[in-house]
Amino acid sequence: MATEAVSRTDANWWRGAVIYQIYPRSFQDTSGDGLGDIKGITARLPHIASLGVDAIWLSPFFTSPMADMGYDVSDYCNVDPMFGTLADFDEMMIEAHRLGLKVIIDQVISHTSDRHPWFVESRSSRTNPKADWYVWADPKADGTVPNNWLSIFGGPGWEWDGVRKQYYMHNFLISQPDLNYHNPEVQEAVLDTVKFWLDRGVDGFRLDTVNYYFHDKQLRNNPPMVYDTEGAGMETDTNPYSMQNHLYDKSQPENIGFLKRLRALLDSYEGRATVGEVGDGPRSLTTLAIYTSGNDKLHMCYTFDLLGPAFSAAYIRKVMTTVQDTVTNGWVCWAFSNHDVVRHVTRFTEVPEEQDRVAKLSITLLSVLRGSICLYQGEELGLTEAELSYEDLRDPYGIRFWPAFKGRDGCRTPMVWEAGAPHAGFTEGAKTWLPVPREHAARAVDVQEADPASVLHHYRATLAFRKAHPPLTDGDMTFLDTNQDLLAFVREKGGESLLFVFNLTRMPQDYTLPKRLGDCLPVSPPGFASRLEKGVVRLDALDMFCARV
Template identity: 70%
Template structure:
């Protein structure tokens, strides 16, 4: 079997991962959809940022009802993205450039067009009859319980052939696999081996806490709101967030399956997993369970930093909550991904602040203890694109419009060359529009330009790589007036001090008498330091070496 690129078993600890949304990255055949050849073409750009790995959102065979998160063949490439040969070429080029490749593994559910489901729904007695979650209706014909779909409405769909309901946590065309069936686990792990044998370096596990359901199909109770919660299961417009999801996900049986998954990866060596965990106020407890002991997931991410709050209090609370709860696990921090509004639009109070916020945000992210994940286009400071209802493609947004616009605004095409049609993304009509505001921020408009967000990303990630304390050193917060975020990062004899001013007002931090610091500036920032007082402008950061 091919060896994973590199030899360090722990390459993932403190790594920088760059998420590629292939449909919107680079189109090479003019159909308006990005493809794997496009990813290969643009790998040098990704490598130039100084990242360690790429995460590819799904490219498997799919009807594309949920943009590839509805898989109909786990072991092939959808023709819109290319072929297996194109994937192999992309993988080889990524490894040549020193990049690991993580692929999205969407195994909690399949498409209703997957051959497994086609057979399962054909009768109650076929060989795969128990491969999905089927249940009889209540005597009055209604669904078996009160479980809801994240995409709106009941989590159950009636099937006239079997005269039963099947469970779907997302679209009705995304039926949930029954992981209580050992045959399902074996079939899923076989698809994992398929990609490991091709040489992939790891997996991002979509909805990693959704694999198992309560066998008794008990109703979820109503949620008792927690005012201190840093993570939510759904936007407030979605009634899914009104339930306490005790029984439709995060079941104890999941731990044994994650151990089985990890055991497969350990056979290959040097591979890694990052799990997506959405579990409301219990997310950190779930992450602790899933990453402890070194025998399950390597790391997880939650939605704690994917909300609108950009304050010292929020970030400190999120990190300290993680540190106190997840004592021997590892976290992957991110500010943006394909499911949430781009963070410069969430964090910047004024449009004029977007560039400054973009730079400050990556400086903060690069200073945190953990692995970090970037989302394509954030290195350009791209804001959320505003779309009309007629332009939407996301079923989530279409369902909840106009109260919730969905996820298309962060999924619009990557912008490469300002003067080209569609900013160099495609010679055809792109699946989502390219806005002029994005075009002006294209790669070629920022390449080599001093002070540009793109160059700031490169410099900041280079700064992170050069400081061993930032990769996996300890992180300790210092008390402040809560307007400032102050912490140290320490490893061996290297000890760094960071002071972040996330406010719109100048702030001064007086260094404790017990600390002696000398400036060690982060790229792009130059606060005043004199007489043990650090004077920071609005949206500013100080970095110093402690001795």
Template identity: 60%
Template sequence: MSYFATESRQYSHPEDTSSVDTDWWRGAVIYQIYPRSFQDHNNDGVGDLVGITSRLEYVADLGVDAIWLSPVFTSPMKDFGYDVSNYRDIDPTFGSLEDFDRLLEKAHSLGLKVVIDQVISHSSDRHPWFAESRLSRTNEKADWYVWADPKPDGSPPNNWLSIFGGSAWHWDGRRMQYYLHNFLTSQPDLNFHNPAVQDALVGEMRFWLERGVDGFRLDTVNFYFHAQSLESNPPVKPEDFNASTAPAVNPYNLQEHLYDKSQPENIAFLKRLRALLDEYPGTTTVGEIGDAQHQLEVMAQYTSGDDMLHMCYTFDYLGGEYTARHFTEALRATQEKAPDGWICLAFSNHDVVRHVSRWAPHGFEDRLTRQAALLLATMRGSVCLFQGEELGLTEAEIAYDDLVDPYGIEFWPEFKGRDGCRTPMVWHAHVRNGGFSSANRTWLPVPAQHLAYAVDQQDNVANSVLSFYRSVLKFRKDHPALIKGDLTLIEGTPDNVLAFTRTLDGETLVCAFNMSAESAEFDLGGGTVTEAGAPGSDAQRDGARLSFGPFGAYIGIGN
């Protein structure tokens, strides 16, 4: 199949709400598209909606169930779309509402759901709401954002920090007050304690549900509320230090964030969001939780029961180690702390170093890439794949002069930011800019080392990483136990082996992974196991004894 046509066809919308599978999201595989870097149609060096639409056959052929679009709303792009100035329109960089409608229609015709990023914990400082709020302390929207008086000495009201560096408070000379920003100073935090703000944001989300989207990825979902007491955060205890949600060089990690996020008031608002989604059968939510010390407890609160979010993802696997011990502990903790919750699993996304570069020892990149794909597809939860992950892309080295990410510019060179995982998708190895764009300069450079991984170099190649991903996703769909089945850890494994079973309706799959560059052996114990035919299942079996090579895997069917 070819994915390189420049013209896209038009399709009619196939939805019949009377036959909607409202549970499609549970165990679904979602493909994240970073719009600036997927496909540039108008050749200005930045990806756009028409470009994405032209590549949807490729995405559908991977075997995924849905796409997640990072923000495409109107924005000054200080944080590349995560600073919204109009929640009801498309930024001209990406196209128009009509382009979005055509994308939605084509995705649905291909059997793909469409989940869009919803960034409501903060807006851009260019949003009309903030422009009005900062005019005075008495206007209609005066308390739509989080404002506070300075301390008597003029300093900020407390010690809260911005993830992007420095104080989370910025002085505004018009109101003679500070406003809260958990990220850039140009991203003021909305005041969720004001019911009018909640009403307005629910209305903005309803606009897109009426347009036909299938759900929302909720950015920084635990940041919606702050403690109205404005109490300072305590220092984190040394034994609780965790750099999973911010780089180790960031002083943000030195606080225990008890008062600036993850507040109890958020529960009622999330129930309100779920009630909104329930008005549109078959729609879903996936929340991003960033809370290094309390992420599993928060996930449990936010996804338990049938009146909260459908699923959440944490930074257990986006920021943790690739070791059997870490994964075993994370899986056990998830089962203990969030037994009724539902996790969305991801190893890479637009905010972290690509997992091949983050985890693979030199010389073992290909083996880890394949094992990680099989592991991700066999763990319990829904799955998010980040564009290019299916090609085995590594983190790109970006020269300082080419950096655009304000996070990386702030903490360079110890932390190089997020540009290295956001470089353009590579479609053709021998075409200008990898087939992403014919512009003289793209918004981020196309890494020369990525060209060997281009789609046209892997498509229809039997042993390529791309073909492997397709096979893994097909294997997952062929075994319902991997989609909605229970997971039970197998105890007594060697230190470098992770093993578990997945069980549903009489089917049991035995999954074992040697998560190291050394050989390993493992005894399956009693019971009989037959081969499952899983791609990448390459361990040798002698009776109940498994012998793994470096980053080897075994998938069997238990009897």
């Protein structure tokens, strides 16, 4: 099924768009080295286009030592040889655009690799031209770190450098020093790298850790904080980082000015867009609102609010109503899975027998929420989190916190294409960088293509349903009163109103329609048969209802 995706060409194409995230290392290998590459992405673009998505998002493919799987960049303007060449990237862009797909690439600009030429020069002395391009600070009188800031990857957020006899700041790995955005030269250099890709024709950027660019100039200590972990994106109770209220090491007010500069650059090109990753604990939605308001900063952002274990009507309504109250003129991008969290079929499933049902209900729900949406490679197959041994791990976060936290490798295993082929068609080489689980191979693309009732076919039909109804792209969303077990809302735009009722429990539920809705005409979205009896909606376990109102 290589039907071409239909992509909107207007400047607001991103608003309500469906974006497919590709993890290049695990998508398709064409060289036989067991690592995915850009030529592999090009070869598999027809599969993505057949889903009916609007854009692809590529996780980092830049030159890197790969200490954090490419999120430690040593050259922002080149392709790492393990993925191919700039010519390969250009060919991929041409094919994507031919198929009607926009191309969004990661920008990891809060920090670099310690092998980036900028940092190599910065650490060489306290007087070189780039001496102030990173966050350097003197030790305390007793030689200890400048303050109590922590690294997300464990331990202090500072590392001693014997040449400069100073500490440098790192929010992540020791080998990922933070850039000093208080220096205007750093901002100019970063914007130049963004311009490089804009000139090459990319349609947008996913901005990694977008609220981490600036730090408090006074280096004030963070106070302690008790987290509300419901719906959190990572295992917060395993990492001391979550024990601080991060008032000073991220989300600083100066970030607004830089985001405006970035937006101005993108606005000088036609039809470009940004989606920012905001990780700011309980303040995430407030930060998102600030960063996307006013049409002069980011186009949209996503948070980790739906990337945690909570899959209940009460929790999802709480998140969505908070968005409506907080993000008054901004825009949100939602996802249930990505490269940083346990796959949502595993998170949301209670027993193996319901995996397909959960996979189908999840995409149906995601596709009717207000906002743009991101899909993560393999979720269209209903893939679960891979169970890996410690010896198989490659993720430094997982290695650091094992066994309390197993890391992110379980969601990064290779894509499965042909069930009967070696390594499920991911590579013709002898081995893969991460194992291909047997249970994943059984869900390969070719198997699901042959099954009309598969998760893959459900994704295609559901995304087509979304496109066929304008309210689902960017219409209004109004919640209806229910018990805490049901989620009910109306999406409305241009004279069309659609009612949705979701039962996320494992028990049948009834919902009496409010009389003010008037006559309701049941509509059956793909995979679900809406039942209405004398004004009462009858819902099975893990079920949904849709009607025109």
